[in-house]
Amino acid sequence: MKKGIKDRVAIIGTGVTRFGELWDKDEKALLAEAVHTACGEAHVDLQKQVEAVWVGTQYTSSGIAGGAFTEALKVYGKPVTRCENFCATGMDAVKNAAYAVAAGIHDIVLACGVEKLMDQGSHGLPGLNEIHPLQTGTSMPAIFAPCAVRAFKQWGWSKEDLARVVVKNHHNGAKHPLAHFRKEVSLEVVINAPMISYPLGLYDCCAMSDGAAAVILTTPEIAREMIGPGNYVTIKGIGHSVYSLNPFNDPDFTGLSFPANLRAAKMAYDDAGITNPAKELDFGIVHDCFSINELLSMQDMGICKHGEAADMVRSGGTAIDGAFPVNPDGGLKCFGHPIGATGVRMICELTRQILGRAEGYQVKNARAGFAHNLGGPFTTSMITIVGTPDWEAGG
Amino acid sequence: MTGILSYGIYVPAWRIARETIATAGGIFSAGGERSVAGWDEDSVTMAVEAGFNCIGDMDPGEIDAVYFATVTPPFREKQSSAFIAAALDLKNTARTYDITDTLRSSTQALQAAWNDVKSGTARKVLVVAADCRPAAPRSQEEQFYGDGAAAILLGEGAVIATIDGFATAANALPGVWRRETDRYPSSFDARFNKKCGFLQDVPTAISSLLSAAGLTVGNASKFVISVPDPAGTLEIARLLKLDMATQLEDLLFSQVGLTGSPHCLLLLSRALGKSKEGQYIVCANYGDGCDAVLIKTIAAADTITESGAGIINKKKLVRSYGRFSAIKEAAEPGSLRKQGNPSIVKYWRDQKWGLRRYGMRCNNCGTLQYPISICCLKCGAMDNHVDVRLSRRGKVFSYTHDLLLGPGCTESDGINPCTRAIVDLDDGCRIFIEMTDNVPEEVDIDVPVELSLRLLHEKGDFAVYGWRAKPDK
Numbered sequence: 001m002k003k004g005i006k007d008r009v010a011i012i013g014t015g016v017t018r019f020g021e022l023w024d025k026d027e028k029a030l031l032a033e034a035v036h037t038a039c040g041e042a043h044v045d046l047q048k049q050v051e052a053v054w055v056g057t058q059y060t061s062s063g064i065a066g067g068a069f070t071e072a073l074k075v076y077g078k079p080v081t082r083c084e085n086f087c088a089t090g091m092d093a094v095k096n097a098a099y100a101v102a103a104g105i106h107d108i109v110l111a112c113g114v115e116k117l118m119d120q121g122s123h124g125l126p127g128l129n130e131i132h133p134l135q136t137g138t139s140m141p142a143i144f145a146p147c148a149v150r151a152f153k154q155w156g157w158s159k160e161d162l163a164r165v166v167v168k169n170h171h172n173g174a175k176h177p178l179a180h181f182r183k184e185v186s187l188e189v190v191i192n193a194p195m196i197s198y199p200l201g202l203y204d205c206c207a208m209s210d211g212a213a214a215v216i217l218t219t220p221e222i223a224r225e226m227i228g229p230g231n232y233v234t235i236k237g238i239g240h241s242v243y244s245l246n247p248f249n250d251p252d253f254t255g256l257s258f259p260a261n262l263r264a265a266k267m268a269y270d271d272a273g274i275t276n277p278a279k280e281l282d283f284g285i286v287h288d289c290f291s292i293n294e295l296l297s298m299q300d301m302g303i304c305k306h307g308e309a310a311d312m313v314r315s316g317g318t319a320i321d322g323a324f325p326v327n328p329d330g331g332l333k334c335f336g337h338p339i340g341a342t343g344v345r346m347i348c349e350l351t352r353q354i355l356g357r358a359e360g361y362q363v364k365n366a367r368a369g370f371a372h373n374l375g376g377p378f379t380t381s382m383i384t385i386v387g388t389p390d391w392e393a394g395g
Numbered sequence: 396m397t398g399i400l401s402y403g404i405y406v407p408a409w410r411i412a413r414e415t416i417a418t419a420g421g422i423f424s425a426g427g428e429r430s431v432a433g434w435d436e437d438s439v440t441m442a443v444e445a446g447f448n449c450i451g452d453m454d455p456g457e458i459d460a461v462y463f464a465t466v467t468p469p470f471r472e473k474q475s476s477a478f479i480a481a482a483l484d485l486k487n488t489a490r491t492y493d494i495t496d497t498l499r500s501s502t503q504a505l506q507a508a509w510n511d512v513k514s515g516t517a518r519k520v521l522v523v524a525a526d527c528r529p530a531a532p533r534s535q536e537e538q539f540y541g542d543g544a545a546a547i548l549l550g551e552g553a554v555i556a557t558i559d560g561f562a563t564a565a566n567a568l569p570g571v572w573r574r575e576t577d578r579y580p581s582s583f584d585a586r587f588n589k590k591c592g593f594l595q596d597v598p599t600a601i602s603s604l605l606s607a608a609g610l611t612v613g614n615a616s617k618f619v620i621s622v623p624d625p626a627g628t629l630e631i632a633r634l635l636k637l638d639m640a641t642q643l644e645d646l647l648f649s650q651v652g653l654t655g656s657p658h659c660l661l662l663l664s665r666a667l668g669k670s671k672e673g674q675y676i677v678c679a680n681y682g683d684g685c686d687a688v689l690i691k692t693i694a695a696a697d698t699i700t701e702s703g704a705g706i707i708n709k710k711k712l713v714r715s716y717g718r719f720s721a722i723k724e725a726a727e728p729g730s731l732r733k734q735g736n737p738s739i740v741k742y743w744r745d746q747k748w749g750l751r752r753y754g755m756r757c758n759n760c761g762t763l764q765y766p767i768s769i770c771c772l773k774c775g776a777m778d779n780h781v782d783v784r785l786s787r788r789g790k791v792f793s794y795t796h797d798l799l800l801g802p803g804c805t806e807s808d809g810i811n812p813c814t815r816a817i818v819d820l821d822d823g824c825r826i827f828i829e830m831t832d833n834v835p836e837e838v839d840i841d842v843p844v845e846l847s848l849r850l851l852h853e854k855g856d857f858a859v860y861g862w863r864a865k866p867d868k
Binding site: 131139145 | 737738739741742745748749762763764765766772773792793794795796797798799800802803804806807812813815816817819823824825826827829835840851852854855859861
């Protein structure tokens with residue numbers, strides 16, 4: 001009989017590096033900094049206490065196989081698994097680490113992720129062009145842009161609606177000490193920025209960025225013993241769903257909603273016992289790789305009805321002091337998207353918000369929230385719900 | 396009866412005013428416009444377009460052989476007609492031939508094809524000619540040349556014309572040449588080429604053709620005369636004492652330019668469309684000597700003429716010489732950016748969907764889908780489908796203009812967007828495809844498009860052909 005993940009895994013340590021164009025640091029330095037920060041926060045000895053490691057990197061230039069971890073930390077002998085699952089790469093590392101704890105295989109594990117995108121000298125995500133000579137690939141913004149075109153047609157959304165997402169996230173991220181971009185932007189600047197892939201302009205797209213993040217996971221029992229109440233959170237639900245690499249070939253694809261999102265959200269909410277996420281959760285970290293995706297994905301997550309996301313943003317409903325804050329950290333808009341690091345960083349952000357440690361960008365009364373990734377051409381969607389140990393859905 | 400069953404032409408969407416070329420180079424303007432192949436077009440892709448326009452809805456499986464005539468084959472060693480046959484979905488037992496190196500290649504192909512059908516070694520034979528000739532910047536040729544293609548289908552059945560004779564006047568004149576390493580054609584002197592070349596060879600070949608048939612110049616209703624000089628055509632017509640108003644087929648110089656090997660077939664298609672039953676057309680094609688072909692019309696085929704005129708009249712202007720140069724430079728072999736090295740094995744293995752444009756219909760759930768894959772994208776049924784040749788036409792479901800990644804997954808120049816579209820084909824199949832020949836303003840939800848074989852990229856130092864979508868208006 002399956003038990004689900006709720007309250008069976010605790011997060012006791014988080015580590016996040018500064019995100020940005022970190023020309024003077026390599027992936028090893030970033031990963032080591034994140035991992036040692038997380039171990040320090042958890043009061044865990046990496047060599048002696050961490051039993052197993054999951055490390056996320058999308059590109060082999062940022063790390064390959066288990067060596068992605070050992071080459072950075074020079075800690076040998078542990079079972080190390082490299083994860084890759086598009087933009088959910090980092091969160092998948094956390095998921096698998098959490099499953100190992102919940103399964104009772106390990107007591108204390110490390111999940112971490114890193115990406116050094118800037119070293120590759122590309123203006124967009126590199127390496128999408130070698131898959132098939134006849135399916136010549138596309139840029140990432142060009143995958144989400146046709147969805148915006150459909151949403152404009154279907155719901156009358158506009159570039160201004162997209163821009164409001166960007167303005168909100170920059171407002172939040174300006175206060176985050178680790179963000180790549182720590183500045184506010186105006187609606188006019190966002191709307192008039194150079195086009196990247198119509199209708200997505202420069203500010204509609206998250207930046208190329210470097211960074212690393214890490215979390216230490218254990219059982220709630222060990223967490224209580226090791227660092228005491230008030231210093232850890234528990235995982236309430238995990239949902240993960242993978243759909244096609246070629247969604248545009250599906251005659252039923254609408255561009256307005258993503259099946260992987262719907263499925264992953266249901267799994268996570270069922271895990272946590274949630275029936276009304278907008279009411280029962282306090283905030284969300286939504287994958288805003290492109291502004292349109294924050295709108296479409298928050299709808300898929302059930303934060304509002306389909307077609308109403310732009311209105312909700314316009315009325316301030318997703319602002320940091322709104323009814324349901326979305327991306328209080330500034331999101332990918334302000335952090336950029338070092339792929340392997342992103343999902344892990346989001347889990348760190350959830351943890352810090354819920355522990356009341358998000359100084360300057362703290363959501364009031366944040367007791368439970370979710371983090372979400374949507375990777376590839378809407379291929380892989382993952383949601384992790386985290387809350388205080390005593391949080392219960394509907395409570 | 397054996398004869399010409401159908402014909403088709405193709406002229407690229409783009410034109411440039413010769414004045415634009417002349418102004419940029421500080422040289423004279425020959426007036427009018429010339430056609431310009433898009434950056435992702437070459438003689439193979441244009442031949443395929445002409446082939447489609449020629450065979451229409453006919454079952455391509457009935458074609459036993461294809462001849463491809465050109466002086467600009469994309470490969471020095473590798474047969475172009477094999478690609479053309481695949482893109483047109485000819486059966487793999489169809490014979491494929493490339494006839495190259497002379498502007499007479501098209502009439503030579505026509506004669507070879509005629510011999511095939513007359514001798515019974517083939518039932519239906521397709522002749523496709525196409526050229527995309529490079530010309531030196533600021534040269535006269537840069538203005539004179541145009542890009543285009545033409546196709547003729549020969550065989551038994553409801554013919555619109557018969558071929559009643561061939562004649563040739565060979566001439567080992569230096570004329571125009573281009574060696575393996577030459578970027579552009581060379582010639583000694585246009586006056587020499589005229590006096591010792593076409594002014595002699597064209598009348599000789601035509602006389603020989605007519606006398607063998609027991610005809611005189613007055614018996615032919617139309618003369619198609621393709622020579623490398625627009626004024627030369629008129630001089631020949633005067634030499635032959637043609638009635639300029641009725642007997643000389645317009646050279647299409649002011650609208651298209653001199654397209655090379657396909658040109659005489661391009662003009663012939665025009666003449667055929669205008670002819671009435673039982674008229675003679677003399678088709679003279681100059682290049683290293685002259686071929687002359689005598690054609691007698693059996694039935695008029697006005698509808699095809701109209702579509703041919705449509706192709707010639709449907710145009711977009713290249714507005715600057717800089718843009719023209721950029722297009723021409725991109726069209727140079729090997730010049731398309733080539734980052735990456737995707738497996739060429741996949742190009743071969745997947746040519747049924749990649750070149751022949753097949754999708755599959757799942758036997759379990761009925762979904763028509765692209766590309767062909769082992770399992771159905773809807774229901775996952777394994778190896779349980781029929782392959783279906785997909786429609787060329789459809790409508791845009793959604794789109795974007797991508798300035799980050801260029802066509803063929805090459806780095807974008809950040810200025811010229813690559814339009815990518817999700818297209819619902821008329822048969823219900825949905826594809827995600829790069830667009831070509833479009834300006835951004837032309838594309839919107841529900842805009843009709845047509846699939847066109849194009850040069851996708853040249854990664855791995857190979858010319859990879861595949862499908863793009865172009866506006867269909």
